[in-house]
Structures are given as structure tokens and as C-alpha cells.
Amino acid sequence: MPFPADRATSLAIFCKVVDNYGDIGICWRLARQLQLEHGVRVTLWVDDLVSFKRICPEIDVELDAQKAAGVTVRHWRDQEGVFAASDVADIVIEFFACDIPPGYIAAMAQRQPQPAWLNLEGLTAEEWVEGCHKLTSPRHGMIKHFFFPGFTGKTGGLLREAGLEERRRQFQADPVAMQAFLAQFGVTAQEMAATKVSLFCYPHAPVAELLASWQGGGEPMLCLVPEGVAFDAVGSFIGADAVAGAVRTLDALTVRVLPFVxxxxxxxxxWACDFNFVRGEDSFVRAQWAGKPFIWHIYPQDENLHHVKLRAFLQRYALDADGVIDSLAGASEYWNGASAAGQGWLGLWPALRADMPRMTARAGAWQRQMLDNGDLAGNLLSFARLPR
Incomplete structure (x- = not known):
């Protein structure tokens, strides 16, 4: 479609929150980047402002419309009203096949020229994605395109804002900045010397077993976990509710509960941790840009389809010039319930710890490989602006 030359491109993103923070996390990063780096006028429709506020404190959950970081945020309440063609953006993105309000779709069909309509799909390393990326689907007298993020040049790439890599390098090269950042959460100078791990996972992860392995492992460990994550297991370790600010040290392990940031x-x-446990899609991608070893807790799906996706990623990531990084592959499968392990975390963590230098090197090589694919926001915008 031709875009007007006399005004900024407009774009609407529709987001329904399924995974509490992953969906809105991705859409918010995308919206901010398109507005800040590309001058696009972005409207973000989101149905759950409470979850949104956890990662963007300036959001007012009582407002139907507001501005945040230059982005127009609309509370999506399954509006069934009538929309005018003038209400429709130049580019319309539905995240992960959410259903756009029928009235908005009707207005899209009446708009001239019709908008570029994209279904932004979930991230997977499976090979079939390359064949489906940019495929068309006729809908309501229009053509919708499927746009897949991914890990190769035949996909849309990963979300990455300009300057991210330089900011990371500067931060990780400055121990004083890292200590000052963690100090705001109560981390002491003595705790800075421990192996620092961030923990973000779904409730069914075997967290109690992991904490027990660290507690009895002999090596000083600091586990930093956001409030509400693994609430029961963390609370059991601390001996009280796992609220922000709660902390306890038992033997080799200190657990600190952080506020959502x-x-x-x-x-x-x-960036400040030595090892990261992440979940879903948004923190999973950010862990890759952090350049540190990590384990991914994938969003569970029926019939264990998520295990297929996990293994597809591990086949790409847990592999270097010397072959498969067995400790990473084994621990990742165990963490996700995809395989058993004889000693559980008592055996898995020491193996991971021994392979930390190898995993760190792999993380850096992977970053360089992903950089070659461009960034998702830029790739998506370039495709949407192509003449139809």
C-alpha cells in the first residue's frame, strides 16, 4: 500500500494478555521502538492494564486512553462499536492471532487504501516457520500476512532496539554501575561476590529442588526473584510471604525477592547476573541479548507441544564447535519436564557451573549470529511498507 508522504505512518497493535507479562512485554517493546526509532504514530490496544502497569509503572489502569513514551494506549474492552475508516491505522498488527473487534475490521475493509494487515506470530525455532513467514491469508476482502519472528535470515528476526548492545557493554564493563544497580534491591557488597542468578519461571518449575541444591552446594549463591514468581517455593525457603524486600540466607544460598521493575x-x-532463568518469549529474547548463560522455561501447551519447540531451539543454541553442550541441553529439558535426571538439580547444577565459560562463549557467538538477521521492528516495518 502507498503511505502518505505528508504525515507519519500510523500503526495499531492489538494485544490480548495470555501469558501475564510476555504478551504485553513484546507488544510494548515493539510499540516503543516503532515510535522512538521510526517516528511511527503507534496506538497500542491492550485488554489487561494491570499486567501492563507491572512493567510500565506510568500506566493508569483507570483510563480508557492515555499516552506512555509517546505511544497512545487504549484499554481494549472487546469494543463492539462502530469504527470509521478514518479510525484505522496504515498498518494493523494483531499479536498472536487475537481477534480484532469486528467493527474495526469492517472499517479496515472500507478504508482506502486498505491497511497493511499483519498477524505477528509467536517465536519458535522450528524449521517450518521459514516457509510460512510472510504467507498471505484472504480475510474480509483484504489480505492478511503472517509475520514470524525467528532465528534465521528467512524470518523476521528478534526484537532489538538500536543502541541496546552498546548500553549492555558499557554496563557490564562498569562494576560500580552494576553494584549500584543491585544495591537498590538490598544486595550487599559481600553478596556481589557470590554467583548471581535471576529466576523468572512459571509456577510448575521445580524451584524448591533447585534452591535446595544451591543451599547445600558449598558455593555462595545469590538468587534474585521477582515478587510473585515461584511464590510458594520461595516463601517456603524464606519462611514468610515472598514479598518484595524479603530475604533469607541459609547455608550457601541467599534468596532476595525483588519488586517487578x-x-x-x-x-x-x-546483564548483572551470571546466570538467568527466563520464561515465555519476552524475557527469553532479552536473555539472548544479555550475553549470559540462561535456561528457558517455555510456556506450556497441550500434548507437550512446547517440548517440541524447546528442542528445536536447543538444537540451534546448545551447540558449539565442540558439539552439543550436554549440561545446558539436559538441564533445560529437566527444567521443562521434558526428561528425567538421575540426581536432579544436585547433579545438573554442578555440570552447568563447570560449563559456564563454554556457555558464555556460545552466548556471545549466538548474539553475533542474531545481529546479522536485523531487528524485528525494522524488518516488520519495511515489509509493511512494500507496495501491495
């Missing part, structure tokens, strides 16, 4: 601070948390 804005996205930029979560990046710094990943």
Missing part, C-alpha cells in the same frame, strides 16, 4: 531495569538485572 520496568523493562529497562529488567534488562540490567539480566
Amino acid at each position: 520496568p523493562q529497562d531495569d529488567y534488562d540490567r538485572l539480566l
